[in-house]
Amino acid sequence: METGVFVVSAVVGLFAVASAVLGFIAEEKKLTPEDIDVSSGECEYPANAAFVLGICAVLLLAVAQIIVSSVAGCCGCCRPRAGASESRRVTGIVCSVFSWIAAIVAGVSFVQGAAWNAPVTRDTAPLCYYLKDGVFRRAAVLSLAAAVFGIKSYIMLRAATAVEPKPDGQQPQPQQAPAAPVVTGYPPQGYAPNQQFTAAADQVYGQGPSALYPPTKGYGQV
Template sequence: MTETGAIVLSAAVGLLGVASTVLGFVAKATKLTHLEIFLISLMRRDRMRTGEIVVSVAVGILGVASAVLGIIAEATKLTPNDIEVSRTQCVHPANPAFELALCALLLLLVAQIIHTAAGGCCGCCRPRTGASQPKRVGGIVASVLSWIAALSAGALYLQGTVLNAPLTHNVFADGCYYLKGGVFTRAAVLSLVASAFGILSYFLLTRTQAQAPAPAATPTTAAAIRAEPKPGGP
């Protein structure tokens, strides 16, 4: 097995281990949540639903996976010593950072699509009665911040993929460039920030209002009560 294949395989195994651990904790949390809902569902109706847990876990795992791939890409990116420079050519050899950055970008995009669709497209496709006005505004702001962080991370991932692509450049026409340190690391951090804001936005946009008080007796009902004859009356 080549060094690139070994690194990619190790990254995949590590991600599966992280996902398995997270899902184990989520399974326990889900059982507790269902128990709480069963015990006090008659008193409170704003408990976390199973669908919210699934969406949050999916977005969280995808965000963490994107960040992990970004960190691995940072450790395996091309260095000046890896680039072969001749009189007229600059050769970028194949390296795992190129594939890892593309996978990280794809995972981040899927996470953004999931929480945006589940939250009703930043609240635009969800009825206004579904959440209170402060929560709705907060959810929209969190969604916008999530997309800003995601787009920034995506730009860094794209920059990294371009400068780590296995290509041959003409030194005089295109120059010979390499990716400086910290680009993939910043992208990984922004991926986590984007996922965190995305989950927060989803919660704020899906929290239901408190149950409204029972309506007062209508005039018709009150009049019927007053018009009811008394026992023993005419």
């Protein structure tokens, strides 16, 4: 695994785990019916640690999602398509969508849990509503799922663009051996005729006297 991928995965995972841990703790610290007081026809909810834990958990979750979405290129929409592996790109986008769905549901659950553990007074007596079990726990599990999908999306989108062409759009071309010259006639192209050979050939075939081979005898008609 590359150093950059490892660092991003570790940071996102750390924020997600911290958010999940706070969620599990808030589940144990949330208000129970015995903690709620009824006074003058109003339900008084005391200060509770689950309120602060829920707020901190949703903030950590938001930071994790922002980081992984930024490095992944806005769910893959901001990354170039040229040269990218389409199957990996689609898988990365799908994982990113699942990550955001899980993060949104987790965030809503965290906010809901924090709201019902806030130190307020509600005019609902004699019915004093309280948070049911499992809300913070569900949010904690979804936080981890969102981080897993987000990291998976980042890795797939990064792998999809690893085969992209160079910035100038030029790919290295394989070197080819130079083609051999084609001979189309005599003499070959690019060569000058040999003057001595031409003169000798002219004498042999009767095309004229040659200075290289002068006649040794003369003949006359009687």
